[in-house]
Amino acid sequence: MAPIWSVIANRKDKANQKFWTEYRVNAVDGCPAQPGDLVMLGPNGTIDPCLLPSTTGLVIEINGTPSPCQNVLNFIPGAGIDITYTPDCGYTFTATGIVACGSAAYLCTDTATQVQVDLSHPTHAGQLLISQPGNDTAIWADPQMQGLYPAGSVICPAPAYVPPTCIQPILIGGADCNGVLQNIATTTGGQLVTIAQDQETDLNVLRFAATTGNTLKANNTVTPIPLLSIRPQAGATAVTFTFRSMDFLSIGNLSHYQLLLNATLTGASFVNADASSNAQYDVSATSYSGGRLIDAGYVGADHERVSHEFHFGFTGGTPDTITLVYVGAVSTGTPKANAGCSFAWDEQATCL
Numbered sequence: 001m002a003p004i005w006s007v008i009a010n011r012k013d014k015a016n017q018k019f020w021t022e023y024r025v026n027a028v029d030g031c032p033a034q035p036g037d038l039v040m041l042g043p044n045g046t047i048d049p050c051l052l053p054s055t056t057g058l059v060i061e062i063n064g065t066p067s068p069c070q071n072v073l074n075f076i077p078g079a080g081i082d083i084t085y086t087p088d089c090g091y092t093f094t095a096t097g098i099v100a101c102g103s104a105a106y107l108c109t110d111t112a113t114q115v116q117v118d119l120s121h122p123t124h125a126g127q128l129l130i131s132q133p134g135n136d137t138a139i140w141a142d143p144q145m146q147g148l149y150p151a152g153s154v155i156c157p158a159p160a161y162v163p164p165t166c167i168q169p170i171l172i173g174g175a176d177c178n179g180v181l182q183n184i185a186t187t188t189g190g191q192l193v194t195i196a197q198d199q200e201t202d203l204n205v206l207r208f209a210a211t212t213g214n215t216l217k218a219n220n221t222v223t224p225i226p227l228l229s230i231r232p233q234a235g236a237t238a239v240t241f242t243f244r245s246m247d248f249l250s251i252g253n254l255s256h257y258q259l260l261l262n263a264t265l266t267g268a269s270f271v272n273a274d275a276s277s278n279a280q281y282d283v284s285a286t287s288y289s290g291g292r293l294i295d296a297g298y299v300g301a302d303h304e305r306v307s308h309e310f311h312f313g314f315t316g317g318t319p320d321t322i323t324l325v326y327v328g329a330v331s332t333g334t335p336k337a338n339a340g341c342s343f344a345w346d347e348q349a350t351c352l
Helices: none
Strands: 005-011 021-028 081-085 091-095 099-101 103-108 114-116 128-131 138-141 173-175 181-183 205-211 217-219 225-232 239-252 255-261 264-266 279-282 287-289 292-299 302-311 322-327 337-349
Touching: 205 225, 205 279, 217 225, 225 239, 225 287, 225 337, 239 255, 239 292, 239 322, 255 337, 279 337, 292 302, 322 337
Parallel strands: none
Antiparallel strands: 005 021, 081 091, 099 103, 103 114, 128 138, 173 181, 205 337, 217 337, 225 279, 225 322, 239 302, 239 337, 255 292, 255 322, 264 287
């Protein structure tokens, strides 16, 4: 059994009392304690904290329930809240995120700008609260998955945002030659529109051809001579030219032909291939020099048709030239052969 302490004390508890009244008083060194009990030092020579008043003279409670820690008041900031104090023991609670302010009909940003949010309510799942032009109102709406700008917008500088008036798909596109955003085209059935080889379409891919004409050119030497040349017009840099095929005919002994890129021609007189074409051809050149060999072959008394896919380019503003040259005969004896040829190519405007 724990010891119980008491002491004999004197008191005056009546009016005009001259003599002390002796009585017994309980002494305690811990709780519980009753009014009038005398406080004793505990086993450690200290007064039990439960017998001492709060250091602030206040009881710290949380929702009406006393906190188990009465000697420390610690404010802990939560998400979106900053707490600061001043030397006069003032405490300031500051919202750093978006919180309700003034009215439940508004939100306020960290710049104290009010945003009205009671203009609409969600009508189906998946809607978001979306800022409206002016950024002082927001409504529940479906997000614009196609992005801010529709096809046909100038890419740089970006135009001012305007709410869309038409349904737009999720945009997959790129810049055209004028710096304008263009989306990928599809057919009415939803299939992706592509440009197939050897096919003219409404996407401005045109096929052209040039020939040496009705009269075959004779070559009675063993020196190759130019037969047919083709090149883009000098200013047609916004057109893609693709050399597709050639047909070479030789009547005589076994003949040798070469297809050369950018040979230097003597006596050439280029003319436009067609009123709708951006290319020129020549059948007048009498000799050539240089050039890079890009194809070659042999033909007897027959013809040779070959498919290619060569893209013409412009170097320093000078367009590429493709020339077919041939040797009249490569067998022994007197060289003699008549020959003709034709070229076919595609043209596609970079900007439609």
